[in-house]
Amino acid sequence: MINLAGIAAQFTELMLAILLAPLLTGWVNQCRAWLQNRSAPSLLQPYRNLNKLFQKEVVLAHGASPLFRIAPYLIFGSLALAAAIVPTLDIDLPLNAAADAIALVGLLALARLFVSLAGMDIGTAFGSLGARREMMVGFLAEPALLMVLFTASLISGSTSLSTIVHTLAHKEFVIYPSMAFAGVAFTMVSLAENARIPVDNPATHLELTMIHEAMVLEYSGRHLAMIEWSASLKLFVYSCMGLALFFPFGIAESGDWLGIILALPALLVKLAAGGAALALIEMLSAKMRIFRTPEFLGSAFLFAVLAMLVHVLLET
């Protein structure tokens, strides 16, 4: 079942995700700057930021426990594994036998648990405020994401990501109404989970509204670099998940090298389009009050449940 080409493809995909993730963040920032009529930072700016942070020393608060220090690596590790699970270049990945769609959601939840716990560790007002808000976003967004994946699972009769993507990639002329609802839900969930407008704003440190930034306020130096890199990875994972579920075209089948090489430009084009769309959504919407977030995410959840209902009613 496990072949050498598959493992090589898996490894390529993992390294590609880790290395490309900051680039995607840079691209989204660039698009946003263009749309706002600003002169854009370089595409490589996130890498420079990471390098700078890695070189700086870590300033650790007095009350920091060991949990605070290992959390950035744990978060990075789980998100990197999540990036490896999602099929980006090749469908037939050996890791898909080890972790399916539910495990993917579990990994994302694991990362969220540790980032929240780390936020509470120092015991400042901001840290626990951020942790509380993050968990609020999480407890509504996570089931919505699971429902989106379940809709796809019901269509393909499997929770294995490779089977899901395989099924969806081979029925391109069939339009699933359920996937339309799921797509809306998925977009809303991704915005919330990646701390984007309208739920959170990655570019602000205004205490009334911030979620993610409040949690990681105490991090500095290499720890902060790992956290930032993880945030980029998370955006990458969500983008790839969206592409794999809703636009799975051009992805390679069963580990042939030519397919993978051809899939790479397709992936890059799709990611570029996705990043531009994200910037556009962020531009067109206003930041919500934090109290409205449950409504936003609640409707995402209902959309996702509706997607499953539509599937059961219309498509079986």
Next chain:
Amino acid sequence: MHLDSLDATLGLALVWVCLGLTGLLAPASIRLVSRVLFPIGALTGLALAAVALPAIFEPALTRVLPLGLPDLPFHARLDALSGFFLLLLGAVSAGVSLFACGYFRKGEGTPPGLQGLYYHLFLASMALLLLADDAYFFMVCWESMALSSYFLVTSDHRHAEIRRAGYLYLLMAHLGAIAILLCFGALQSGSGDYSFQAMRLVAPSSGWATVAFLLALVGFGGKAGILPLHAWLPEAHPAAPSPVSALMSGVMLKTAIYGMLRVTLDLIGFPLWWWGVIALAVGLLSALFGAIYAAVQTDMKRLLAYSSIENIGLIVAGFGLTLLFRGFAMNALAALALTATLYHCLNHAFFKSLLFLATGSVLHSTSERSLGRLGGLIHRMPWVAWTALIGTVAIAGLPPLNGFVSEWLLLQAFLFSPSLPHSYLNMLVPIAAAAIALTAAMSGYVMVKFYGVVFLGQPREPKLAEAHDAGSWERLGLLWLAAACVVLGLVPATVIGMLDPITRALAGSGIASLAQGWLFLAPIEPHRASYSPILFFVLTALLVALAWLAVRAFYHGRVRRSRPWGCGFPALNARMQDTAEGFGQPVRHVFEPFFRIEQSSPTPLDARPRYREVVDDRLWHWLYLPLARGVEKLTGLITVLQRGRISVYLMYSFATLLLLLFFVR
């Protein structure tokens, strides 16, 4: 004379009874109880687990005991289902007893010798309950379990609120017991033979079977804490000493699940599909209710008690799904759902006991139960904090620990339900799966709140600086349970192989195909879904280690300690952290109509401003209090009969006699 595993199990239960009685020799001696009796009790637990494990794979053993009433001897039977729950009881109680060696101290209510007696009687009655093979023996064990645990709950009986909690518990236990008694009455179908063997052979009409099922659901559900019979749980758990809460939540609730499985799938044998719908609905409601209420609790043991309601809800939902599939004779899927149910029983027993014990250590070293006065204990109590972290990740249902495995199996079972031959039932999938996903995510919220507020942050009270870590016995108990959480999470395929004889017996189909070797777990077929926790764990660990090494190799490891960043505000203190109320605020906000909230905010002129908020259970006010008032009124009417004069009572007897004679004639 040849001794088989049934004799061994009975013998071990007897050892527990004897241990308890030995404590009576010197009831005030803490050394005898905690250095001799509890360690032997823990060993007995281990031995029980060791005896019960092979018994799962062996054919059922039965015995008529030389005990009981003259014409009603006790019947005992050890089959796969009893073996599994005995294993659970033995393995969990071993950890709890180890912890208890260091837990019970002098001068806290009931003397230690008596507590040891109740504790070991409690264990023995649970073991015998699982072996009981007739209704009479079963009820005797059930009642002694309820009574011994009642005395354990009220061991700190000097406080009025603890006595009140104990009373509520006793009341609910007896209401449940009546329902169970009636259920057995319905099952014997007029034959008058109350042995389980007779009930298995006679198939009751579907009407009587339904009555029996509903009574079992009420009776056992009351013990398990499903909605709306949950009210005793959040009262009794905080009142009881922590090892007792751990046993009650970890093991006793599972005996109720055992009862449900035994009555429905074994004694009745042919579940109707719509029973499954009822159990599923009740289970999901309890799960959601428990999770939402746990998120707003401010007492750490109450929080865990509500979380038990949530987990029992998930277990009952799995049970309902089993019935649903079994009712439609879809045995392979019934086996999958039953596996998820049993696996979650096992998981919950371990992680909930672990967390209750951790709260016990916290309570001992800080004498605080309120989340608002704890914090920062990871520095003072690292052993407790790190083992509790394992429990936290496990109960939040996160990979690669055990909570995820059972949730994964349960969700897989739900995903296969579109094959149900009933179009309305198919609609259940989205709704039920959504409810389970929401519950799982909520439990993550609850556990971050629990762990973050208790162990992380700054100490909220000055006295927490003197908190001490758990002693070596307590550490051993905590480690044992935490290790079980990890092992159950990593080798599910092996554990599921153990459940195979049970699903064969109860669901009519094995699940051997579920485990693809020891590495992969795959329900139905590998290409539909598979999960390999070991690979998962190794890869995550590898990535974490590589990331750490790479950062060290390419950059540096310099660290400077400093004060936390206060955004320019110099006078940050520990009271500015989020409290438990604060952490629950989003949930209170989102689910506001579910709660009964009393709030009082300070005015701007208050010299000592106090913000008070009490979140109450609506069901308490909608169901329990009106019921209690009604009962009080009814009993008030009875006082009309009581005149306090002997001649009136004699007249009552005379009238009754006349009436009876009239009927007998």
